[in-house]
Amino acid sequence: MHGRTGSSLLLSGGRVIDPANGMDQVADVLLVDGCVEAVGTALPAPEGVTDLDATGFVVTPGFIDSHVHLRDPGFEHKETIASGTSAAAAGGFTAIAAMPNTDPPPDEVPHLEDVIRRGKRDGKVRVYVIGCITRGRRGQQLAPLQELATAGAVAFSDDGDPVEDERLMRQALQISQQIGRPIFPHEEFRAISDGGCMHAGDIAQRLGVKGMPPAAEDDMIARDIELVRQTGGALHIAHISTAGTVDLVRAAKADGLPVTCEVLPHHFYLTDEEVERQGAMAKMAPPLRSDGDVEAMKAGLADGTIDTIATDHAPHTAQEKALSLEQAPFGIVGLETAIGLSMTILVEGGRLDLPTLVEKWTWAPASILGLPGGRLTPGAVGDVTILDPECRWTVDPAAFCSKSTNTPFVGMDLVGRAVATIVAGQIVYQDGFCS
Ligand SMILES: [Zn+2]
Structure with missing residues (x-):
């Protein structure tokens, strides 16, 4: 899963927040072979790229x-x-x-x-x-x-x-x-x-x-x-x-x-x-x-x-x-x-x-x-979290993937959550219910 996969993923049109590089602007992020290839505006999509529209979302390391x-x-x-x-x-x-x-x-x-x-x-x-x-x-x-x-x-x-x-x-x-x-x-x-x-x-x-x-x-x-x-x-x-x-x-x-x-x-x-x-x-x-x-x-x-x-x-x-x-x-x-x-x-x-x-x-x-992630610098690992800062949701332990549900936050209303989790250029979690 974490190796070179040969696939490409383009995250387009999101608000890219990359604090290590002082970046906070609408941009595209291109992941190729498990790594960050480029971050910029109107990036050309290479052949065979999967395009994920991140408009309205926040794209972070x-x-x-x-x-x-x-x-x-x-x-x-x-x-x-x-x-x-x-x-x-x-x-x-x-x-x-x-x-x-x-x-x-x-x-x-x-x-x-x-x-x-x-x-x-x-x-x-x-x-x-x-x-x-x-x-x-x-x-x-x-x-x-x-x-x-x-x-x-x-x-x-x-x-x-x-x-x-x-x-x-x-x-x-x-x-x-x-x-x-x-x-x-x-x-x-x-x-x-x-x-x-x-x-x-x-x-x-x-x-x-x-x-x-x-x-x-x-x-x-x-x-x-x-x-x-x-x-x-x-x-x-x-x-x-x-x-x-x-x-x-x-x-x-x-x-x-x-x-x-x-x-x-x-x-x-x-x-x-x-x-x-x-x-x-x-x-x-x-x-x-x-x-x-x-x-x-x-x-x-x-x-x-x-x-x-x-x-x-x-x-x-x-x-x-x-x-x-x-x-x-x-x-x-x-x-x-x-x-x-x-x-x-x-x-x-x-x-x-x-x-x-x-x-x-x-x-x-x-x-x-001393971990390899944490920033979207070209060449860095292609690990990305996509956030929906407007998503309103309620904590429900029945929906947890964890084996355990010991939380004091049951029923709490929250605003903001991850809608996609990408490891080495691969989507490992995607949640549609807020998009
Ligand atoms: Zn402790």
């Missing part, structure tokens, strides 16, 4: 979700590479990076190579793999980061679990500095979050459950930024959720440190009030926090402190999410709602213009993770 839990291998009852990448294609993503909390985890080369190989075979979109920071994700011994990078790991994380041991995180960042791949950690001091199941605040008190104070996140990020200062390694912080974190990253960037970060749609939209309404369906780590934190996420996106948006797509079965707030697992699915949520809340909501939003889903993750 393929959206990249840099934080996905495919659950494969080990938890295929929740998701597989095939179902997860089908959900990605339907959600408008041409590439995803898979987090390593699988069984076995990619903490050694054969395990990593297995996911890369099956991603190529079964993936509807490109699958990149994030290797483990520590062996078994147990936080006790470093994984062979150099070997994993050579075998194709695009970054390193123990996501789901933090690296509590400062010595290990320092070593990981030292290696990051040498090999030029970022450390992408889940930041949470467990001694502070202390088995909590939601944000520490009035609502946790009222519900009589343990809360996770913002300091659990802030303190570890402060530690890791200090380690970046000492080592020069690259830190890409997963799913920030607190106002304090935004301040820490803003200051680190002002000091010129190689620190970047991501935010998830639910953290720039929902607060812990949602846990009172929806119980475990709104349980995630980091947790939904306060109005002030949500506002800080939007401000951080607008001023460039927050580089990327990702989903943290975390499928769980209906039975698991039907457990009590304290017993249910953390996380929600995100691939099939993320573009609609971010267009609705940030663009319709007046906080970001569309080109800035597109950059946070395309060029920003591509450049941070």
